[in-house]
Each structure stands twice: as C-alpha cells, then as structure tokens.
Amino acid sequence: MNMMNIKYFGIALLAIGLGSCTSDPNSPGVEYMPDMYRSPAAEAYVDYGEVRGQFDEGAAQIVEDKFSFVPPNGTIPYSDKGGVMMPYEHGAPLNADKTHGLYGMRQDTAGAVNAHNDINPIPFSDDVLAEGKVLYERFCIHCHGEKGAGDGGVPSSGKYPPPGAYNGPLKDKTAGDIFYTITYGKGAMGSHASQVNKEERWKLVYYVQKLQGKDPGADAAIPNGADANVEGGEGVDGQGIIEEVIEAGDQIINDDHHH
Numbered sequence: 001m002n003m004m005n006i007k008y009f010g011i012a013l014l015a016i017g018l019g020s021c022t023s024d025p026n027s028p029g030v031e032y033m034p035d036m037y038r039s040p041a042a043e044a045y046v047d048y049g050e051v052r053g054q055f056d057e058g059a060a061q062i063v064e065d066k067f068s069f070v071p072p073n074g075t076i077p078y079s080d081k082g083g084v085m086m087p088y089e090h091g092a093p094l095n096a097d098k099t100h101g102l103y104g105m106r107q108d109t110a111g112a113v114n115a116h117n118d119i120n121p122i123p124f125s126d127d128v129l130a131e132g133k134v135l136y137e138r139f140c141i142h143c144h145g146e147k148g149a150g151d152g153g154v155p156s157s158g159k160y161p162p163p164g165a166y167n168g169p170l171k172d173k174t175a176g177d178i179f180y181t182i183t184y185g186k187g188a189m190g191s192h193a194s195q196v197n198k199e200e201r202w203k204l205v206y207y208v209q210k211l212q213g214k215d216p217g218a219d220a221a222i223p224n225g226a227d228a229n230v231e232g233g234e235g236v237d238g239q240g241i242i243e244e245v246i247e248a249g250d251q252i253i254n255d256d257h258h259h
Contacts, residue, residue: 083202084198086121086198088183088198089114090108090114091105091107091111092105092108092184096184096185100190101191102185111180111184112180115177115179115180116176116177117174118175118180119175119219120179120202120206122199122202123220124220129216131203132203132205132207135196135204136207139192139195140204140208143162144166144211148165148167148208150163161187166211167211171212175205175220178204178208179201179202179205182196182204
C-alpha cells in the first residue's frame with residue numbers, strides 16, 4: 001500500500017471514529033447500512049403508502065383497494081364463538097385478590113347473591129351436554145370425582161378437604177351459583193376462568209346439573225334449542241337467534257364498507 005492510499009485510509013478511519021462518537025451512552029453512533037441487520041417491521045393493517053416521510057400514491061392506492069377496507073370474500077362475521085365477550089355483570093367475592101389471587105378483579109359484595117338467579121344462555125342439546133362432560137373430565141373430575149361425589153384423586157390423598165357431593169350438600173346450587181363458583185372459585189377451589197371460557201363454563205353447568213340429579217336445560221333460556229314460549233310472544237328458535245345475530249354482524253360490516 002503506497003503512502004497516498006495509507007493517507008486516505010487513515011482519514012476514512014478517523015472520520016468513522018469521530019462520527020461514531022456521541023454524548024448519548026445508549027447510542028450506537030453512526031451505523032453502516034443499519035437496515036441490513038435491523039430491518040423495519042411490517043405490520044398488518046398498516047398503511048405503507050407513506051414510508052419514512054415519502055408518500056407513494058401508487059402504494060397508497062393499492063392499500064385502499066386491496067387491504068384494510070374491504071373484507072375478503074367469504075369472510076365469516078365475528079360472533080364471539082369462544083364466549084369471551086359474553087356479558088357477566090357479577091364481580092368477584094370480597095378479598096378474592098387475597099384468597100384466590102384474583103388481583104385487579106372487580107369485587108362485588110352482592111355478586112354471589114345476584115348470580116343465584118342467572119339462567120344458562122347456551123341452548124341445551126345432547127351435544128352440548130357431551131361437551132360439558134368432556135370439560136368436566138378435564139378440569140373437575142380430579143377433585144369432584146367421576147359421579148360428582150367429591151371423591152376425586154386430589155381429596156382422596158388426604159391432603160385436601162373433599163368438596164361436597166353434587167347430589168348431596170350441593171344439590172340445590174342453581175345454574176347461576178355453579179357458573180359463579182367456576183368463574184371465581186370458592187374455598188379450596190381456585191378460579192377456572194383462565195382454563196375455560198364463558199361458553200365452556202355454561203356447558204359445564206349443564207353437566208354438573210346432571211350430576212345433581214336434575215334435568216339439565218330445564219331452566220335454560222331456550223330449552224333443547226327448540227321453540228320455547230315467551231311472555232307476550234310466540235315461540236323462539238335458539239338456532240334461529242344465533243343465525244340472526246351472525247347475519248346482523250355481516251350486515252354491519254357491509255354497511256360500514258358502503259359508507
């Protein structure tokens with residue numbers, strides 16, 4: 001390397017060194033082609049017609065025509081299948097944050113009392129009952145036992161007190177009582193809200209009612225998913241209601257698009 005090249009090389013190193021210096025200890029200084037190793041993240045539903053201050057009309061038009069504004073053909077309207085948004089107005093028992101670790105949960109002095117008369121909103125059917133049984137065997141049988149007698153493997157170990165039998169001390173618990181207990185827990189039983197969503201909890205309620213010796217679904221809002229007499233009106237079809245809700249959601253999406 002001749003002297004001239006050494007001179008230019010030294011100047012370049014000096015410039016890079018000085019340019020990399022900064023008073024901010026968290027700054028990496030001047031970076032050579034930073035996008036090569038720290039590429040910008042691309043996110044869904046973001047208008048990339050304007051990138052880093054430079055507006056691209058062609059890209060903006062593509063976004064408007066193809067992406068966020070029009071649902072794809074065949075899109076199924078959101079109908080809260082998992083029951084996450086099913087309303088539930090009753091708060092947790094007092095001190096549930098200390099007794100059951102429900103930190104930040106709204107507490108309600110009358111929550112359990114008001115839940116007593118709640119009616120199961122899930123239309124009853126044999127399939128729903130079968131799903132309730134599966135959920136029971138996954139989340140409940142280890143304490144409550146196969147027949148709901150409180151003789152599951154956990155209390156049988158002698159380390160924990162047995163829960164009451166469903167056809168004994170717990171036989172008079174209503175659907176609302178059962179749902180409330182599954183949601184927030186009671187005594188040695190913890191909250192199961194994080195394990196089973198609201199729809200699944202109501203299905204569990206049906207199976208627990210069977211273990212109580214009751215006719216599950218007899219007091220449901222729409223028994224057996226068939227016509228049920230309602231005050232001042234004619235029969236209501238449970239499946240028809242669900243289809244109407246989905247259709248209404250689809251109409252809202254279409255109306256929003258056209259407007």
